[in-house]
Every structure is written in structure tokens, then in C-alpha cells.
Amino acid sequence: MTKIRYSKERLISNLRIGIFFISIGIILVLLSFVIGEWKEISIQSVGVGQFGAGFFMLIFYYFENRKQYLTIENGELTKNTLFPKKIKLNQIKSIKEFAGDLKLITDKNEFVIDTQIIEPNSLLELKNELNKYILK
Structure with missing residues (x-):
């Protein structure tokens, strides 16, 4: 079996994006507990969304790193x-x-x-x- 690998730049980029979104999500959720609710937008819901996006990117990174692009x-x-x-x-x-x-x-x-x-x-x-x- 031959694996045709993704470039390291692509994999590292996916990992960094995932970590960034999770970090922003955690910060926003913690910030929402300190500040409380805003009139229009809940900071907590935005933080949970950011966390979810980061979690998805980490899953995407794991999948691409494990499976790689092509297999012969x-x-x-x-x-x-x-x-x-x-x-x-x-x-x-x-x-x-x-x-x-x-x-x-x-x-x-x-x-x-x-x-x-x-x-x-x-x-x-x-x-x-x-x-x-x-x-x-």
C-alpha cells in the first residue's frame, strides 16, 4: 500500500486553526460568565460556536493526518x-x-x-x- 501524503503546511494549518477556534471559544464562554448577558447577542453562544468550529477542525486534522490524501x-x-x-x-x-x-x-x-x-x-x-x- 502506498500513501500519498498531504503537505505538512496543510496539516499544520488545520491544527493551528482548530486550536485557535477552541481557544477563542473558551475565552468567550469564560468572558460571558464574567460580563453576563448582552442585550442582542449572547457571548456564550458565540463562544460555544467557536469551540464547536475548533473541535471540528481538530477532527478534520486528525482524519487527514491519519488517512492522508490518496492511497494506492x-x-x-x-x-x-x-x-x-x-x-x-x-x-x-x-x-x-x-x-x-x-x-x-x-x-x-x-x-x-x-x-x-x-x-x-x-x-x-x-x-x-x-x-x-x-x-x-
Whole structure:
């Protein structure tokens, strides 16, 4: 099994955003206990919303760090999203590179890979794997 990894910048960015939102959420909730209720907007509800957004970003970071962007296994390329997308490598007819994306074209559909979010070493590994199947 080959894993095509996300870039470290993307993973660290997701982690930082999650921590930031959770911190702001906690501060707002604690601030709401000190100040009390405002007339229009409850600081506590905004803080809980911020905390929830941060918690979601940390889950997103964990998922991306654990699963990574793409997985190549048994001749099948899988994009690891909430609903994984798969393509059999032996069905690829052509590969087009345009605007930082790789389009894998089969008879039935297209499979788009965003190369901007892939770690450079993993991108080379991906291209080598794809070349193996295209040359056959």
C-alpha cells in the first residue's frame, strides 16, 4: 500500500486553526460568565460556536493526518474523503495536467487530483506509480 501524503503546511494549518477556534471559544464562554448577558447577542453562544468550529477542525486534522490524501492499493487509487472515491489504475486512458491538477481520464469519468496539497516527495511517488500503469 502506498500513501500519498498531504503537505505538512496543510496539516499544520488545520491544527493551528482548530486550536485557535477552541481557544477563542473558551475565552468567550469564560468572558460571558464574567460580563453576563448582552442585550442582542449572547457571548456564550458565540463562544460555544467557536469551540464547536475548533473541535471540528481538530477532527478534520486528525482524519487527514491519519488517512492522508490518496492511497494506492491493489491497482486501485482511492481519494480519502468523507465519502471515498476510487478509480482502477488499469482503466486510465490518459492523464492531463492543468492548473495544478492531474486529471485521470477513463472511459466513464474523470478523477481529479489536486497536486497543490500533496507533499513534494509523495507527488513524485504518485507520478511514478501512474507512469507504471500508463506504460503497460
